[in-house]
Amino acid sequence: MMDGSGFRGTGLQSLELCAGAGGQALGLERAGFDHLALVEIEKACRATLMHNRPNWTVLEGDQADLTHFDATPYRGVPLLAGGLPCPPFSKAGRQLGASDERNLFPAFLRIVDEARPDAILVENVRGFLDRAFDGFRSDFAKAMTALGYTVGWRLFSAAEFGVSQLRPRVAIVGFRTGTGDAFDWPEPRKAPAPSVGAVLHDLMAENGWHGADDWRAQARGIAPTIVGGSLKHGGPDLGPTRARQAWAKLGVDGRGVANAPPDRDFVGMPRLTVPMVARIQGFPDDWVFTGRKTPAYRQVGNAFPPPVAEALGRVIAKALVKKSVFAG
Numbered sequence: 001m002m003d004g005s006g007f008r009g010t011g012l013q014s015l016e017l018c019a020g021a022g023g024q025a026l027g028l029e030r031a032g033f034d035h036l037a038l039v040e041i042e043k044a045c046r047a048t049l050m051h052n053r054p055n056w057t058v059l060e061g062d063q064a065d066l067t068h069f070d071a072t073p074y075r076g077v078p079l080l081a082g083g084l085p086c087p088p089f090s091k092a093g094r095q096l097g098a099s100d101e102r103n104l105f106p107a108f109l110r111i112v113d114e115a116r117p118d119a120i121l122v123e124n125v126r127g128f129l130d131r132a133f134d135g136f137r138s139d140f141a142k143a144m145t146a147l148g149y150t151v152g153w154r155l156f157s158a159a160e161f162g163v164s165q166l167r168p169r170v171a172i173v174g175f176r177t178g179t180g181d182a183f184d185w186p187e188p189r190k191a192p193a194p195s196v197g198a199v200l201h202d203l204m205a206e207n208g209w210h211g212a213d214d215w216r217a218q219a220r221g222i223a224p225t226i227v228g229g230s231l232k233h234g235g236p237d238l239g240p241t242r243a244r245q246a247w248a249k250l251g252v253d254g255r256g257v258a259n260a261p262p263d264r265d266f267v268g269m270p271r272l273t274v275p276m277v278a279r280i281q282g283f284p285d286d287w288v289f290t291g292r293k294t295p296a297y298r299q300v301g302n303a304f305p306p307p308v309a310e311a312l313g314r315v316i317a318k319a320l321v322k323k324s325v326f327a328g
Helices: 022-029 043-052 105-114 131-146 196-204 214-220 241-247 276-281 293-303 306-327
Strands: 012-016 033-039 079-082 117-127 147-157 168-176
Touching: 012 022, 012 105, 012 214, 012 306, 022 079, 022 117, 043 131, 043 293, 079 105, 079 306, 105 131, 117 306, 131 147, 168 306, 196 214, 196 276, 276 293
Parallel strands: 012 033, 012 079, 079 117
Antiparallel strands: 117 168, 147 168
């Protein structure tokens, strides 16, 4: 709840930046956070967010652009979360880091200063931890320290949280200095992630495909990292040559995305549909990605798997609740 001093009610609220199609927002919702507002520049993603959660406040106009977003009305929000653009650090790109025009960390620091959250959560690609960015990480940590926060980061695989996909991602977590003592990184699940065959068998068999059972037996492993491409580059396929080879071992044709599951008499390697890819990302089946196939697939491929966001959200929520109890 909001009062004159900011958001200090008994509930947990969050402000979501670069919300995309809602993977992180959905996971945080499951962890008990209510979203005060979601900032997302891509119209297709905003349509998906509003379609699935009409009650969420999805900002539009200048406020949908992080470089123009004014966070002062949200001062004191418990959690500031977001998936900042990964191309500056991605091995698939030129890894320009701070020199990349898509680097939004400066805007994020400004927003932290304006919003003064109790905690932050930022998701990014594994390349963020490369030695080439030692200086970038050090500068970011120093800037956060100057703002009164202590930050740390850790690499996780989505498979560690039950998602049938490798998908290594870096989680950056920070708290107001001296208030995050109750925080512990989430522990991976002990049970292995289910196979692609187990996750997708019912969808592959939806049109009565006679080969669905044999396909499930072949697709015994988890998926390689799903990629979504950018607005300028990348279409509805499952990635570069190495990724397609990994998909082929699972009996999947990674050269494109299908409009529908295989027909009864289909022969060969099937392609995944957008709903199949979404399920591999950890989205529930009732989460609808609006728009045509290519933009819908791009939304799925660029998403943060909800189960991973939920695991992080739960430990952050636990630390915030304990901080409130101790403060009281």
